[in-house]
Amino acid sequence: MSAETPINVVGGGAWGTALANAAAGAGHPVTLWLRDAQAAAALQAQRENPRYLPGVPLHPAIRATADADALAGARATLVVVPAQTMRGVLETLRGPLASAGPVILCAKGIERGSDSFMSAVAEQVLPPGVPVAVLSGPSFAADVARGLPTAVTLAAADAGLAAGLSALLSGPSFRLYHTDDVRGVEIGGAGKNVLAIACGIVVGRGLGESARAALIARAFAELMRFARAFGGRPETLMGLSGLGDLVLTASSPQSRNFAFGQRLGAGASPAEAAGGKLAEGAFTAAALAGLAAAKGLEMPVAEAVAAIVAGSASVDDVIAGLLARPLRGETD
Ligand SMILES: NC(=O)C1=CN([C@@H]2O[C@H](COP(=O)(O)OP(=O)(O)OC[C@H]3O[C@@H](n4cnc5c(N)ncnc54)[C@H](O)[C@@H]3O)[C@@H](O)[C@H]2O)C=CC1
Numbered sequence: 001m002s003a004e005t006p007i008n009v010v011g012g013g014a015w016g017t018a019l020a021n022a023a024a025g026a027g028h029p030v031t032l033w034l035r036d037a038q039a040a041a042a043l044q045a046q047r048e049n050p051r052y053l054p055g056v057p058l059h060p061a062i063r064a065t066a067d068a069d070a071l072a073g074a075r076a077t078l079v080v081v082p083a084q085t086m087r088g089v090l091e092t093l094r095g096p097l098a099s100a101g102p103v104i105l106c107a108k109g110i111e112r113g114s115d116s117f118m119s120a121v122a123e124q125v126l127p128p129g130v131p132v133a134v135l136s137g138p139s140f141a142a143d144v145a146r147g148l149p150t151a152v153t154l155a156a157a158d159a160g161l162a163a164g165l166s167a168l169l170s171g172p173s174f175r176l177y178h179t180d181d182v183r184g185v186e187i188g189g190a191g192k193n194v195l196a197i198a199c200g201i202v203v204g205r206g207l208g209e210s211a212r213a214a215l216i217a218r219a220f221a222e223l224m225r226f227a228r229a230f231g232g233r234p235e236t237l238m239g240l241s242g243l244g245d246l247v248l249t250a251s252s253p254q255s256r257n258f259a260f261g262q263r264l265g266a267g268a269s270p271a272e273a274a275g276g277k278l279a280e281g282a283f284t285a286a287a288l289a290g291l292a293a294a295k296g297l298e299m300p301v302a303e304a305v306a307a308i309v310a311g312s313a314s315v316d317d318v319i320a321g322l323l324a325r326p327l328r329g330e331t332d
């Protein structure tokens with residue numbers, strides 16, 4: 001396969017555009033696929049994505065298109081759409097993705113209804129034999145798109161594939177570490193969004209920085225319990241895609257999940273708090289809490305977020321409930 005063989009990016013939102021810039025910066029021609037032909041033509045002509053990444057020039061090596069056939073024959077395909085749309089997008093593109101290299105899933109979430117992780121969705125939908133990988137870690141699209149230093153994790157069941165894809169996509173300031181712990185990486189990415197909403201609520205309610213730090217630590221303990229029960233390795237959760245991303249997302253109003261929580265904490269309803277922006281944790285909260293409950297795992301923070309988002313509990317009731325929980329050993 002020649003250096004001229006493109007990398008595909010499916011999805012022209014903030015993260016898709018940023019990853020297209022990163023892949024182009026790593027020296028590859030990039031085909032950036034959008035579902036909407038007008039949006040693809042505008043991006044191709046304007047060389048900027050003003051809705052999702054204003055002020056960031058599109059790398060000259062990126063070609064934006066809505067032609068699904070243009071995806072065939074690529075070296076690898078990054079799929080960068082919201083988790084709840086992943087199944088539909090993969091179904092639509094199933095034909096060209098049969099010959100578009102390994103499929104790298106970049107969404108952070110669990111599918112509602114089926115309670116499936118993204119790799120399980122992909123394995124159900126993609127043609128047999130298409131390798132699946134997952135990319136996740138602490139990385140704001142705006143930082144990556146501007147070429148600021150960022151490190152993320154790429155996971156594939158085949159360790160050689162994970163190492164190869166990491167080398168392929170790493171660039172001067174975008175570093176990919178690799179692992180074969182796909183489930184561990186998926187749990188970190190999906191779970192941190194839910195827990196970051198909780199941290200936003202605490203800050204939005206004016207409970208202070210000490211409360212936020214306590215919540216990050218207790219939320220991380222929940223995530224570790226979940227990972228142990230669902231086949232993720234603790235050391236993966238301690239890394240970039242777990243603790244690294246939880247700390248980033250729970251500390252910055254730049255995070256849509258944190259900002260969503262902050263608005264909930266300040267008194268907005270879930271619909272008002274979303275404000276038209278994607279907060280993946282709002283969709284994943286119920287699935288995360290439901291999966292945990294089915295195994296008898298305690299995840300009080302995730303349950304609290306699920307209840308607030310569903311409108312079945314108020315912020316104040318949830319906070320009172322969390323503070324009234326029985327004291328226990330810290331590592332029990
Ligand atoms: N923005 C960020 O900094 C990061 C985002 N992510 C993850 O990447 C995923 C995507 O997030 P963003 O790009 O930020 O969201 P976004 O809201 O900026 O963009 C979503 C894009 O997906 C497209 N889309 C929605 N439904 C679609 C469908 N059915 N078919 C085709 N395209 C569809 C939208 O048109 C839009 O272009 C999420 O799971 C998010 O958690 C991960 C790391 C960083």
Ligand SMILES: O=C(CO)COP(=O)(O)O
Pocket residue numbers: 108137138139140141193245248249254255256257258278279280
């Ligand atoms: O995943 C992200 C950073 O790693 C982006 O976070 P938000 O989706 O909360 O903006």
